[in-house]
Amino acid sequence: xxxxxxxxxxxxxxxxxxxxxxxxxxxxxxxxxxxxxxxxxxxxxxxxxxxxxxxxxxxxxxxxxxxxxxxxxxxxxxxxxxxxxxxxxxxxxxxxxxxxxxxxxxxxxxxxxxxxxxxxxxxxxxxxxxxxxxxxxxxxxxxxxxxxxxxxxxxxxxxxxxxxxxxxxxxxxxxxxxxxxxxxxxxxxxxxxxxxxxxxxxxxxxxxxxxxxxxxxxxxxxxxxxxxxxxxxxxxxxxxxxxxxxxxxxxxxxxxxxxxxxxxxxxxxxxxxxxxxxxxxxxxxxxxxxxxxxxxxxxxxxxxxxxxxxxxxxxxxxxxxxxxxxxxxxxxxxxxxxxxxxxxxxxxxxxxxxxxxxxxxxxxxxxxxxxxxxxxxxxxxxxxxxxxxxxxxxxxxxxxxxxxxxxxxxxxxxxxxxxxxxxxxxxxxxxxxxxxxxxxxxxxxxxxxxxxxxxxxxxxxxxxx
Amino acid sequence: xxxxxxxxxxxxxxxxxxxxxxxxxxxxxxxxxxxxxxxxxxxxxxxxxxxxxxxxxxxxxxxxxxxxxxxxxxxxxxxxxxxxxxxxxxxxxxxxxxxxxxxxxxxxxxxxxxxxxxxxxxxxxxxxxxxxxxxxxxxxxxxxxxxxxxxxxxxxxxxxxxxxxxxxxxxxxxxxxxxxxxxxxxxxxxxxxxxxxxxxxxxxxxxxxxxxxxxxxxxxxxxxxxxxxxxxxxxxxxxxxxxxxxxxxxxxxxxxxxxxxxxxxxxxxxxxxxxxxxxxxxxxxxxxxxxxxxxxxxxxxxxxxxxxxxxxxxxxxxxxxxxxxxxxxxxxxxxxxxxxxxxxxxxxxxxxxxxxxxxxxxxxxxxxxxxxxxxxxxxxxxxxxxxxxxxxxxxxxxxxxxxxxxxxxxxxxxxxxxxxxxxxxxxxxxxxxxxxxxxxxxxxxxxxxxxxxxxxxxxxxxxxx
Numbered sequence: 001x002x003x004x005x006x007x008x009x010x011x012x013x014x015x016x017x018x019x020x021x022x023x024x025x026x027x028x029x030x031x032x033x034x035x036x037x038x039x040x041x042x043x044x045x046x047x048x049x050x051x052x053x054x055x056x057x058x059x060x061x062x063x064x065x066x067x068x069x070x071x072x073x074x075x076x077x078x079x080x081x082x083x084x085x086x087x088x089x090x091x092x093x094x095x096x097x098x099x100x101x102x103x104x105x106x107x108x109x110x111x112x113x114x115x116x117x118x119x120x121x122x123x124x125x126x127x128x129x130x131x132x133x134x135x136x137x138x139x140x141x142x143x144x145x146x147x148x149x150x151x152x153x154x155x156x157x158x159x160x161x162x163x164x165x166x167x168x169x170x171x172x173x174x175x176x177x178x179x180x181x182x183x184x185x186x187x188x189x190x191x192x193x194x195x196x197x198x199x200x201x202x203x204x205x206x207x208x209x210x211x212x213x214x215x216x217x218x219x220x221x222x223x224x225x226x227x228x229x230x231x232x233x234x235x236x237x238x239x240x241x242x243x244x245x246x247x248x249x250x251x252x253x254x255x256x257x258x259x260x261x262x263x264x265x266x267x268x269x270x271x272x273x274x275x276x277x278x279x280x281x282x283x284x285x286x287x288x289x290x291x292x293x294x295x296x297x298x299x300x301x302x303x304x305x306x307x308x309x310x311x312x313x314x315x316x317x318x319x320x321x322x323x324x325x326x327x328x329x330x331x332x333x334x335x336x337x338x339x340x341x342x343x344x345x346x347x348x349x350x351x352x353x354x355x356x357x358x359x360x361x362x363x364x365x366x367x368x369x370x371x372x373x374x375x376x377x378x379x380x381x382x383x384x385x386x387x388x389x390x391x392x393x394x395x396x397x398x399x400x401x402x403x404x405x406x407x408x409x410x411x412x413x414x415x416x417x418x419x420x421x422x423x424x425x426x427x428x429x430x431x432x433x434x435x436x437x438x439x440x441x442x443x444x445x446x447x448x449x450x451x452x453x454x455x456x457x458x459x460x461x462x463x464x465x
Numbered sequence: 466x467x468x469x470x471x472x473x474x475x476x477x478x479x480x481x482x483x484x485x486x487x488x489x490x491x492x493x494x495x496x497x498x499x500x501x502x503x504x505x506x507x508x509x510x511x512x513x514x515x516x517x518x519x520x521x522x523x524x525x526x527x528x529x530x531x532x533x534x535x536x537x538x539x540x541x542x543x544x545x546x547x548x549x550x551x552x553x554x555x556x557x558x559x560x561x562x563x564x565x566x567x568x569x570x571x572x573x574x575x576x577x578x579x580x581x582x583x584x585x586x587x588x589x590x591x592x593x594x595x596x597x598x599x600x601x602x603x604x605x606x607x608x609x610x611x612x613x614x615x616x617x618x619x620x621x622x623x624x625x626x627x628x629x630x631x632x633x634x635x636x637x638x639x640x641x642x643x644x645x646x647x648x649x650x651x652x653x654x655x656x657x658x659x660x661x662x663x664x665x666x667x668x669x670x671x672x673x674x675x676x677x678x679x680x681x682x683x684x685x686x687x688x689x690x691x692x693x694x695x696x697x698x699x700x701x702x703x704x705x706x707x708x709x710x711x712x713x714x715x716x717x718x719x720x721x722x723x724x725x726x727x728x729x730x731x732x733x734x735x736x737x738x739x740x741x742x743x744x745x746x747x748x749x750x751x752x753x754x755x756x757x758x759x760x761x762x763x764x765x766x767x768x769x770x771x772x773x774x775x776x777x778x779x780x781x782x783x784x785x786x787x788x789x790x791x792x793x794x795x796x797x798x799x800x801x802x803x804x805x806x807x808x809x810x811x812x813x814x815x816x817x818x819x820x821x822x823x824x825x826x827x828x829x830x831x832x833x834x835x836x837x838x839x840x841x842x843x844x845x846x847x848x849x850x851x852x853x854x855x856x857x858x859x860x861x862x863x864x865x866x867x868x869x870x871x872x873x874x875x876x877x878x879x880x881x882x883x884x885x886x887x888x889x890x891x892x893x894x895x896x897x898x899x900x901x902x903x904x905x906x907x908x909x910x911x912x913x914x915x916x917x918x919x920x921x922x923x924x925x926x927x928x929x930x
Contacts, residue, residue: 033672035690160657191656192625207498224719225500227712229694246711247692250718254689257722258808264726265804265904266797276809277822284830285837288801292834292878293841295797299790300845306785314779320771324912325764327789332731332760332905336753339730343723344741357742365749369757372750376758380765413757439730439904440797447789 010036017048025055034060038067041076042278053079058088066096069274070103077104077112086115094120095140095242098127102137135219136212138252139233139242144172146199148182153195155185171230173240174203181206181232181240209234212241217256220249221348260346263435264339266291291440298444302327302451309455312464318396319458321385322377322405327450330412331443333369334420337362338442341421342434352429358421366417373413374406381405397462404461408454415453416446475501482513490520499525503532506541507743518544523553531561534739535568542569542577551580559585560605560707563592567602600684601677603717604698604707609637611664613647618660620650636695638705639668646671646697646705674699677706682721685714686813725811728900729804731756756905763909767792767916774920777929783861784923786850787842787870792915795877796908798834799885802827803907806886807899817894823886831882838878839871846870862927869926873919880918881911 009031016024029037029052037056041049041064053061058080065076065088077100080088089097089112101109101124116124123141130136146155159172172190174183183203193202209232210219223231223244230243269287306323313319341358344350350358381402420442424434459465474496481489494502494517502521506514506529518526523545530541530553542565545553554562554577566574566589581589588606595601611620624637637655639648648668658667674697675684688696688709695708734752771788778784806823809815815823846867885907889899924930 033691035692156656187652187656191621191652224712224715226498227500229711246694246715247689250689250711250715253715253719254722254812257719257726258812261722261726261729261804261808264729265800267801267804275812275814276805277815277819277826281826281829281833284805284826285833288798288830289834289837292794292797292801292838296790296794296838296842296874297845299793300786302789302793303786306789307782310778310782310785313775317772317775320775321765321768324767324771324792324916325761328764328767328905328909328912329757329761331908332757333753335730335905336732336757339726339732340741340749343726347719347723347740349740350742354742361742361746361749364746365753368746368750369754372754373757373761377761380762409761440793440800443796443908444793447793451789 010040013037013040017044017051020051022051022055025052029056029060034063035067037064041068042072042275049076050079058084059091062088062091066092066099069278070099071274073100074104074108077108082115085112089115090117090120093140094123094127094142095138095248097124098137101128102132130212133216134212135210135214135216135231135233135244136241138216138219138248139212139244141242143230143240143243145175145240146172146185147176148174148198148200148203150199151195152190152193152197152199152202155190155199156195159190171228171243173206173232173243174199175240179240180238181209181234184232206232208232210244211236216252219244220252220256223249224253256346260342260435262287263433264342264438266295266438266440291438295440295444298441299447302444302447305448305451305455309451309459312455312459315464316396316458316462318401319454322381323451323454325377326405326408326412326454327447328443329373329409330416330446330450331439333366333413334416334442334446335439337366337417337420338424338437338439342424342437345424345428345434352425355422355425355429358425359418362417362421363414366414367410369417370410370413374410377409378402378406400462404458407461408457411457412446412450412453415449416442419446475505478502478505482509482516485516487516487520490517494521494525499528500532502529506533507537507740514541515544523549524556527553527556531557531564534743535564536739538565539569539573542573547580550577554580555582555585558605559588559592559607560603560713562589563602566593567597595677598681599677600675600679600681600696600698600709601706603681603684603713604677604709605713606707608695608705608708609652610640610705611637611650612641613639613663613665613668615664616660617655617658617662617664617667620655620664621660624655636693636708638671638697638708639664640705644705645703646674646699649697671697673697675709676701681717684709685717685721688714689718721811725807725900727752728898729807729903731760731903731905756903760905760909763906764912767909767912770913770916770920774916774924777920777924780929781861781923781927783866784919787846788916788919790842791870791873791877791919792912793908794838794874795881795911795915796904798831798878799881799907799911800904802831802882802885803889803902803904807889807902810889810893810899817890820887820890820894823890824883827882827886828879831879832875834882835875835878839875842874843867843871865927869923872926873915873922876918876922877911877915880914881907884911 009028013025013028013032016028041052044052053076056064065073068076077085077088089100092100097120101112104112113121113124127136127141144159146158150158172185172187173181174185176182184206185199185203189202208222208226208228210222212233212235219231223246229246232240233242233244234240267287268291341350382398386398423437423442427437428434474493478490478493478497481493506517509517518541521529530538533541542550542553557565562585566577569577578586578589592601592606609624611623615623637650637652638646639650641647649671650664650668654667673687673691673693675687677698677700684696688711694711697705698707698709700706732752733756806815847863851863888902888907892902893899
């Protein structure tokens, strides 16, 4: 298992850091993977971070810093002197370098920018114009580029020259004289063809590509759907600007899943780039408090309905027994429906245009769910409750109570299911993220309707007033 | 945009299918990507499915069928005659073929198996012994394999022979005489080295690998963490069995995210392989009903607490106003904490060993959240409520009510937050999926404690009995 190998090396690294033994730190760090070094770095104190970075030096630190959570990057870079920083920033791949500029303070941006070489300055400036969450903002520009009229030998010569620059050579793209995307070639086809074969003969059409302005999630889903290793990114004139790679797609889709999961639980703000344990209590607090306070005030409306109908509870206190159940069943069933719809939208299976079909499907599902719950509860009330309650309210009209509770829960589940499915579709239709319809906010909403449905149904069927 | 090109071709395909025009179907299908053909197939009626499959024939159908949702595969295969099926099953990549055998009925398994060639029979049998959700169950065995003592020329000759077989040549693995994993070589290093270079000189150590028995999610995370295109899968003796590729990892991580999202919303059972709209009402119903009924009966406990304390509500009906709020605040804050912890565990950031640190972090977060809510509500009760209620209960002791509600909500939020964080950790500690601690089941649990906390606190502070 890789974990065992890693753990051994990483334990040694920790011991070397504890002992402030620079040569042992270097030896252990050289054995470790940069992704592991980045995880370790996150959990070190300031002094050890400094020791680690200074020991491994700017070349090795480049890969580690590229893997760090964004909020730690600026502080990590400040461990280096300008001359070392120049090396480090030059070593970064162009997409990682843009990430750095996007996340550091303005003061650092200016300082770091002055250290770049002229070509990197130009490139960074041009990449910074794309939004962080677009295909252009995530792409890398170092790619293998050849033209269709080259021979395999010429192509290999060009690619060999760029070899260290190219983040991936798994797919090589062919451009025309104007730099427009014309096709793609597999490295294996270059390697296994005779040297005088024209590139044109082994080139395939590049049907899949995205615009630089496309949303990063759309780009990642395209890459995933067509099982691509790299997806070309073009401008509106079809000029090849760069590529998005499969590891970008993995990262993007994970970020988007986390975002959806958090929104569904009414957690606000941006996902913290730092891990859970390294996120401060203050930040945890800020991401949760506003939704909690908002939802609390919505619940006062539910409380008001309960207050207005409290005379019914005084007349038949047995109604309390089923009040939380009817109310909660709405939140639960509505939350299920909303989650199904939100996930199906995220996976690109449905869109607001399908609203009628979805409503019809959820209406039937909700009706069957409500009826099942109703029957189960009615059975409980007529068969089991009279025995439990024998000594106190044996005179009570259990069949009518069963009917009232069953009718209320059926109505509540049916309406909450349909509402739960339609609200996220509505949010998407008006260009909001469907996941803003979080389970808690949906639950708070259907708590109100549930309270009303329960009291009105019970009053009507039991003849209370 | 690729969508535009696709839509045009796909519209033509739909028109050709509507017109039952086989040659137009073939022309359009040849232009389309197999992933798009699979999406289209899913939404066709039986007759059109038959027309599409018979028109494109077994060779082209192979890729389409490999992309279909599992429940549609057997029916799709049954459109073909045995001779065609033999071709189709032989064309499938070995991991896709195993998937087919894992999802079809027993009758079809036997029938399909008899159509395989001897080598495929052997291979399929050996792959079927791995569980579907392990690295072994997802791996492909067709990989480039060379030994360290070959020259680059010999290696290229071997690989050229296997070229069509190899699902990916982006990384080529080096094995020793016993077939044990010894290292890896990049295709680019083979292609760009002189022909007499020994493989040994350009080989790198293969530090990252997984056991065939490893959980698929663990394998996918390893691949993602180390930015690998392929991850070698070995047995306990370090023999190279196959590889997991980046597109497997993308699929696995998406499946696991969907599973977590659904579990968090108390949706049971396996994620449907078919898209939302193609899932029957019956299946939607079955995946949701058992949790709903279970949760409903938990709510009767909450109802029972309310029933026992209903005399308090009769004495001070204003208490109803804040009952839903205090109760719901627990579910909301507990759900937030549980979600944070579950996602952090899924991303490998924390584990049950961190329980104390997590509890301490959540206790502080929960305390601050509870106090903030308490202060907000107390302000509402003392400053706003007296004016709203002026005509009915102006005699009521608002400062004490404010104190009671604020104290109750602080206690409720604090306890629910800590419980919400610890329950998923506990589930993981006893080897359950942490996401079984769904938001609704957590909410139902803390509804009970919230009801108790509210009534006991209110009775104590307001001097009710």
